[in-house]
Amino acid sequence: MNTENYFESFVDDYADEIVAIQPQFYKNAGKLLNDGLSKLKGGSKVLDIGNGGVINYDFANLGELICADLSVSRKAVKRYAKYKNVKFCEGNMLKLEQFEDNTFDAVIVQTVIHHLAGKSFKKTEGNVAQGINECMRVLKQGGQLMIVESTVAPWFEWVERLVYPLMQLFFRIIHFDTVYQYSSASLHKKLEGMGLNIKEYCNIETDKYIWLCRKKVLTKLTPCGACWMLIDKQ
Numbered sequence: 696m697n698t699e700n701y702f703e704s705f706v707d708d709y710a711d712e713i714v715a716i717q718p719q720f721y722k723n724a725g726k727l728l729n730d731g732l733s734k735l736k737g738g739s740k741v742l743d744i745g746n747g748g749v750i751n752y753d754f755a756n757l758g759e760l761i762c763a764d765l766s767v768s769r770k771a772v773k774r775y776a777k778y779k780n781v782k783f784c785e786g787n788m789l790k791l792e793q794f795e796d797n798t799f800d801a802v803i804v805q806t807v808i809h810h811l812a813g814k815s816f817k818k819t820e821g822n823v824a825q826g827i828n829e830c831m832r833v834l835k836q837g838g839q840l841m842i843v844e845s846t847v848a849p850w851f852e853w854v855e856r857l858v859y860p861l862m863q864l865f866f867r868i869i870h871f872d873t874v875y876q877y878s879s880a881s882l883h884k885k886l887e888g889m890g891l892n893i894k895e896y897c898n899i900e901t902d903k904y905i906w907l908c909r910k911k912v913l914t915k916l917t918p919c920g921a922c923w924m925l926i927d928k929q
């Protein structure tokens with residue numbers, strides 16, 4: 696992961712930009728999140744980590760929704776100021792030190808995992824495990840980890856692995872973030888390998904266009920897709 700946050704320079708505009716380009720994806724993901732959230736008891740406490748100012752799910756019945764990110768969108772803070780149960784704060788998925796163990800009924804991680812990439816594939820694997828373990832730590836027993844993740848086709852993940860340093864150099868040249876995208880199957884295998892109880896797993900339909908490096912790109916020209924996983928803390 697880069698020490699500086701790629702999203703910081705456009706943090707206030709990110710949510711509007713991406714939702715305008717991928718409205719159906721956010722609706723599809725929001726439906727899955729709503730299904731999960733509707734099973735929580737009223738007044739539940741939810742953390743949305745790497746929130747980016749995007750809230751595409753119902754939060755009216757939640758006791759508290761904490762939207763944390765490396766950088767906080769001032770636009771989002773203003774937009775949701777009238778909702779007393781929504782709070783925005785800084786937070787790092789790799790070190791959720793401001794939250795005690797067993798705090799939340801649900802943790803939402805929406806299209807964040809690929810931004811936990813490190814300088815090497817080994818570092819990426821470690822970061823992803825560390826970030827997911829932090830989410831599991833702050834979840835209450837019986838709490839739900841809700842993952843919406845941007846994925847790539849399996850063949851593309853092999854290419855990413857093979858040319859990992861070159862790819863990261865390319866991202867640095869074009870001033871993009873350090874990213875590594877799993878295929879949905881390999882992310883599932885990784886999380887299962889961590890001993891997590893994956894209760895739901897499916898792909899999520901994306902839009903005709905995709906937001907890529909702040910550009911509107913035809914999705915079929917990319918290897919990108921998306922998936923959903925619901926994990927139960929037993």
Ligand SMILES: C[S@@+](CC[C@H](N)C(=O)[O-])C[C@H]1O[C@@H](n2cnc3c(N)ncnc32)[C@H](O)[C@@H]1O
Nearest residue numbers: 702745746747749764765787788805806807810
């Ligand atoms: C692709 S955006 C996703 C934002 C939003 N969740 C959405 O669904 O559009 C990735 C977000 O993850 C945040 N992020 C990256 N690394 C993070 C970390 N270690 N801890 C918390 N947030 C992180 C970025 O700042 C950015 O807002």
